[in-house]
Amino acid sequence: MDFQVLISTQNPDPNAFRKSDFNKLIISQNPSGVGLDEDKLKFISVDEAGLSKSRNRALQECEATFALIADDDLEYCQDFEDKVAAGFRQFPDADILTFKIISPEGKPYKNYKESAFEHSRTSIYKVSSVEMVFRMSSIKAKGLRFDERFGLGSEFKSGEETIFLNDALNAGLNLYYIPEYLVIHPIESSGKLLDQNFFYSKGALIKRLYGGSFKLILGLLFLVKQVTKPQNKLTLTASIQAIKKGYYSIK
Numbered sequence: 001m002d003f004q005v006l007i008s009t010q011n012p013d014p015n016a017f018r019k020s021d022f023n024k025l026i027i028s029q030n031p032s033g034v035g036l037d038e039d040k041l042k043f044i045s046v047d048e049a050g051l052s053k054s055r056n057r058a059l060q061e062c063e064a065t066f067a068l069i070a071d072d073d074l075e076y077c078q079d080f081e082d083k084v085a086a087g088f089r090q091f092p093d094a095d096i097l098t099f100k101i102i103s104p105e106g107k108p109y110k111n112y113k114e115s116a117f118e119h120s121r122t123s124i125y126k127v128s129s130v131e132m133v134f135r136m137s138s139i140k141a142k143g144l145r146f147d148e149r150f151g152l153g154s155e156f157k158s159g160e161e162t163i164f165l166n167d168a169l170n171a172g173l174n175l176y177y178i179p180e181y182l183v184i185h186p187i188e189s190s191g192k193l194l195d196q197n198f199f200y201s202k203g204a205l206i207k208r209l210y211g212g213s214f215k216l217i218l219g220l221l222f223l224v225k226q227v228t229k230p231q232n233k234l235t236l237t238a239s240i241q242a243i244k245k246g247y248y249s250i251k
Helices: 014-018 051-061 080-090 136-141 160-170 196-210 216-227 236-248
Strands: 003-009 024-029 035-038 041-046 066-071 096-102 132-135 175-184
Touching (some): 003 080, 014 024, 014 041, 051 066, 051 136, 066 080, 066 175, 080 175, 160 196, 196 216, 216 236
Parallel strands (some): 003 066, 024 041, 096 175
């Protein structure tokens, strides 16, 4: 299978990526200008910032048939490439597959479903970028890109993967979930911080996804669940104000 791992990072040692034997494309955001093009390793330095910009640069440079979105703090499960190949054999019409993350201790990173399914407008909210594998011909044919206003290093710190998958659904692509572990990452024991930046970003996310359409109700239901979580240290009023500010800040 013609497969490549697309890794976003900032100013690493290029030699560190020579240790693994799978095909990888590294996008390093730094002004060094260091570049490598070797067997199973392509390393590109770019003088820019923002995770979504890095993802888009990787999509632009990728020449493989299939690609896994990744970060530099991941490890990879044994035979992960075989699992990807099996997933696309199971769903030959798939344009995007999503998989599972496991912790170094062998615990699921999230509460995952046990059976494969086709993604919906609601299930994509639970997907992380590093769970996503693309059929690159489909992504490029539809001109899909990460919205660079969203993601780490941008004005809105999260939501870029949900927007990407929603855009893919809008473009008529087929998205499926495969209950197999691909990558290894420690579980964040402290939980996600629900602060003003979080709700500001989520307000903008809902506007970006649904605008003023009837589907806005999906986004509002999602936000109600977030506001009522125990990790939210803001008052109800402060949460709503941050959501409104984010919602009206984006076209």
